[in-house]
Amino acid sequence: MFATALNAATLEELVSAAVAAPSMHNTQPWRFRLRPETHTIEIRAAIERGLRAEDPDGRGLHISVGAAAFNLRLAVAHNGWEPVLRLLPAPHEPQLLASVRLAGRPQSGSAAEPDLYEQIWRRHSSRHPFSGRPLPPLLLAELVDAAQTEGARLRLPDANEAHRLLALTREGEIRTTTDQARREESRRWIRTPADTSYGIPPAALGPQDALGHLPMRDFSALRAPAYPPSLPFERHPQLAVLSTAHDRRADWLRAGIALQHVLLLATRAQVRASMLYQPMEWPDLRWLLRDPRSGPEHVQMLIRLGYGPEGPATPRASATDSLG
Known part of the structure; x- marks a missing residue:
């Protein structure tokens, strides 16, 4: 059967x-x-x-x-x-x-x-500006519960803590764009869908924040005319910090499971999301993402949530190409 x-x-x-x-x-x-x-x-x-x-x-x-x-x-x-x-x-x-x-x-x-x-x-991720409209408390509580169900923790920082986290994200972005190996690696993954099912098409990169509140990843490192122009983003982004109690390979996998559970719940509520990877890529910055008031934690992802446009989706390889 x-x-x-x-x-x-x-x-x-x-x-x-x-x-x-x-x-x-x-x-x-x-x-x-x-x-x-x-x-x-x-x-x-x-x-x-x-x-x-x-x-x-x-x-x-x-x-x-x-x-x-x-x-x-x-x-x-x-x-x-x-x-x-x-x-x-x-x-x-x-x-x-x-x-x-x-x-x-x-x-x-x-x-x-x-x-x-x-x-x-x-x-799919949206790298575009959000409206700044607050998310309902009941939805935020549901996202927190979902992460906990999967063995992780989702922390919702207040405005002051969010400002600190964004400063660390900005520092990570600056470091990456001035590090030749990382800059070149990011650029290699800008690819057109006609060439490959992997990587990010230029149309899906999204703009930079014209007001400087939100440090978005600059894949080109130099804003060439072919890339989206700068636009004003939300003044007070809604951030969520996903963490685990330990930092082993199994914890990283659990963080991914929890992340996707949270993202799908957000999608169901018409809430968009993007991931702020930049401070995660530098061990010292990642350590500073911790909130000592919350007890021991290993931060695994910084998520930005809000209402706004879907933005273009990135391509995916076929199931046939992914089997093997």
Whole structure:
């Protein structure tokens, strides 16, 4: 019964959902492999698409794979199976980061909310200005609860703390644009969809903040005329700090799972999001993102949330190209 149910079309649907997850510079650093004897889909690191300069430890890569694992878990449940997710299932295979086994009928309350599956296809980062309209407290509480459900923590800084975090983000951006290896690596991932399904098309880069409140990543490092012009962004961005209690590979994967859960809930509420990676790429700045008043934490992602335009979506590789 199981073998006939998991046909090629269903497998393609499951992997297509997984590859819709976000990844730094849209590198899509994952590969999927079906183990038919155990009804398991494995997610492995695509090392060749890692960012050696900006993500030398692979922390960002693990977060991306965690987000893909969350999508895969949702898709498996949507298709009528119980998803059994394992992180780092084979210590002797360091590139095998996660697996999802397709088990029996899902138990009540065993998976995330079913309607989140539909949000997979709608979610993408928006690098455009937001309106500054406050997010409803009930939604913010729901996002915090979602992160906690996945073994992470989502902190919502006040205005003063957000100002401090944005100053660290600005410092990270300055360092990256003045570091030749990182600058060149960022530029290499600006690609046209006609050439590749990876990377960020110039149309999706988004503008810079004309008022200087929000330090957006400058992929070109020099604002050439072909890139979007500067525009005024929201004066008081709504930030969310995603963190974990520890800082091991499994924690990075859990952070990615929590990140995607939060992003899909936000998408369902018509809230846009973008990730501020810049301070995460420098160990000293990442350490300073911590709020000592909140107790021990390892910050894994800085998220900007708000109401605004969707912005252009980045391309994705096909399920066929992602299997192997």
